Amino acid sequence: MGCGVTKSNQFHKNSGKAIKSAILIQRWYRQYVARTEMRRKYTWHIFQSIEYSGEQAQIKLYNFLGYLMDNFTPTSNERNLISHIFRDNEVCKDAEWERFFCYKKIEVPEIYSGPHLTFPLTVEQAVGLVEAFRNKKQQLHSRYVLQLLLETLKQIRMLPNINRIATCQSKEITICGDLHGQLEDLLLIFYKNDMPSMEKPYVFNGDFVDRGNDSIEILLILFSFMLVYPSDVHLNRGNHEDHIVNLRYGFTKEVLTKYKMHGKRILKLLQEIFSWLPLATVIDQKVLVLHGGISDTTDLSVLARVDRHSYVSALRPPKKRNQVSAASSVDVETEEDVSSHNKLSQRRTSLTYPKPLVREIFQNRSLQDFSGLIKVNTVDDVELHSRRPSFSIQEINRPENETTQAESVTSENSNEEWKQILDLLWSDPMNQDGCVPNEVRGGGCYWGPDVTEDFLNKHNLQLIIRSHECKQDGYEFCHNRKVLTLFSASNYYDVGSNRGAYVKLGPDLVPYLIQYQASSMIRELTVRQSVGRTERSALKVLREQLFAHKSDLVCAFKMFDSKNTGYVSVHDWATAVESVMHLGLPWRMLYSQLVTSKTSDSMINYHEWFNDLAIKGTNTDHIDQSLLETLYRHRSTLETIFRMVDTDNSGFITIEDFRQTWKLLSVYLKMEITDDAISDLAVTIDRNQDGSIDIDEFMEAFRLTDKKSRLERGRSMFMGTATDLTKLEGDLNI
């Protein structure tokens, strides 16, 4: 530090050291980034696996119930229960509908400060609705909701199955993917891209509802703009525009919570509307926009002809003709169209009943496998059976003696059509060539680049835009950029998990993508923090799932621990866990996050591990351990069934229904549940012994609800309390 040493000499002496230090820091930092990326990747994987296995469970359950309806002769008690569940069989003639949905008697009280709608709707009103939801966080009064929905239904019924639209002059069409009740994202899109108008046409590609907490608001906005600009706003149906799926994934609950008095009516009307939503949109005859995807049998000309309205839920095979309501017309002319469809007219199906209620059969069946049980005598049709002999949804069981020849042809057509619709709504692309059933989701297919190529050639198209899958960047190209996946719900799994995106197409049909990420929370979190949060969330969900499968896991571990030491190696642990959970996760990588107590030679004490994982609820000690596990594992299914059974949407079900539900479940889950065990459960929650059970309280008592879990609940932009909203709903006596 003497004055003889110049600054540059000083630096020169140290620069070698500085460079070495820089390199070291760079090495260290790059390692950290890569590791963060790895964590983000497997966190994603966790959420996605659990999401899809949830969908699969939903379909399996519904499958099972459907089978019961069609084949099982339950006792009168059970039959009541099951028909409750399938109340979509209610038939309403047009006149009855008018009366049922009449909004005119619903009075709007003076204290209501939200928007008042008059019809025909103007653009100012549509914009006003957006503002009301955004700024003042108001809810639209049920009178206007019903009115708006009725107008929507009138309009939407007139639309074709496939909308054909064009970019003209310099108009760009904006296409949005899944929104899933995340109003913030829709508002962000409108902010960045302007609201729909004649100069700003939009296509919304399905899955507007479920999971997020503002699904109804999104629908109201989309429907409003569709009414104002019928040629410029187009909606495609998604797999979540389905009342069965809504029961599980939150939309039903949202509507019933926000509209306590008229929610049921609103839902019924929405059920109609969903079934009338168009299936796909084609832009400039070159770009196909649909929600899920295609399969190797997808045929746009068939899709253009189907009676889309008869598929109220894509999860159920189409209704038999004699059951179909007058309000939904089955087009008799389709029989003629069908005869030109040569493959089908040659078919004769003869069906035999499987053994009644063979339990094992249902345990792992997806929608496709369901039909594989049934023996069929058919004229061999090479084309249709080209993939797998057992794969054909034609052979859905129908009681033979009730089916006339004509009807069996019709029901075959219906089943072929049903498959077309199911594929359209549920399929996912894969990298390998070919087309296989989508067993992960339980519906639709996985289709490969060769199928895309053939399909595009056959229909003279150049691009498929679809949604249905969450992507980290909001979008992803595949199949040589011939398929574009578009997802518009940012932070879908958790804050920071992914961006959303929308695409603009001009006359050149070159996709121009815009990404975004909603939530003011994001900006305050560093990358490290947001990955950490999402990761913790994912791991928490995963731990619960593991705990819920304790019995099976212990069995699996014992297979690797023949000497019964209570220990397994890390590698064996990973193998055993995957064999039980079937989630396809990188368990070896996750091990250090999931197992906290390790021994020095990396052996895991699995009994101790379960103790660490254990979820303890209040008052659950007297409940049988395996029953408790069942509760945790199937909580969504449970809640879904409870809500189905709660037909007056009071939030309560009777003890008797409770008992019947458990009996049904015990068959489905292959479990023996004694009456005593059920009574124990009931007693835990029906403390005042009045014979009814509060569903929410029941779920809460066993700590089956997780207020922070994003997968089950979302954030709502509405700050009002439930009691505030109830006051506004008007007279009970309508």
Place this chain on the structure above:
Amino acid sequence: MADSTQSAEAIVSDVHKKIKAAFEAFVYESNNSVDVREIGTIIYSLGCFPTQANLHNLIAEVEEDHTGYVHLDKFLPAMTRVLLEHKFPSIPEDLLLQAFEVLDKENKGYLEPEELTKYMTQEGEVFTQEEMDEMLTALADHEKNLVYYKDLISQLTIDPDI
């Protein structure tokens, strides 16, 4: 309490399993290959701290002739050697601290973004602007916009035991 010494075979077998697990997290198709761009992440996630030069050399060794893919068959032996020979050891915390202290010439206990940027983007295996921006977002204290390296080192150094 393990059986005498864990035999060399057992050690190698365990290493193989670790590598396969990390590799398979990035396999999307059925041909047991990963995109070459993911190799860096895989190597890092196995607890290694290679330099960019190290990485490039290793990738050159295992990539399938310009296909852009790396097959497990080639990756496994190369990576096994890396792990068994501890070729890219982790950086001890104290060494890292020293490195920061060298850059922090005035011994302030923190680095200003400009200081750090100068070194990271001009010396050694330089960062791109994007990497630099990300680093500052991740490491800099939001309010004061300074990099308090002492705290960061302990927070961000991870146990490499996978």
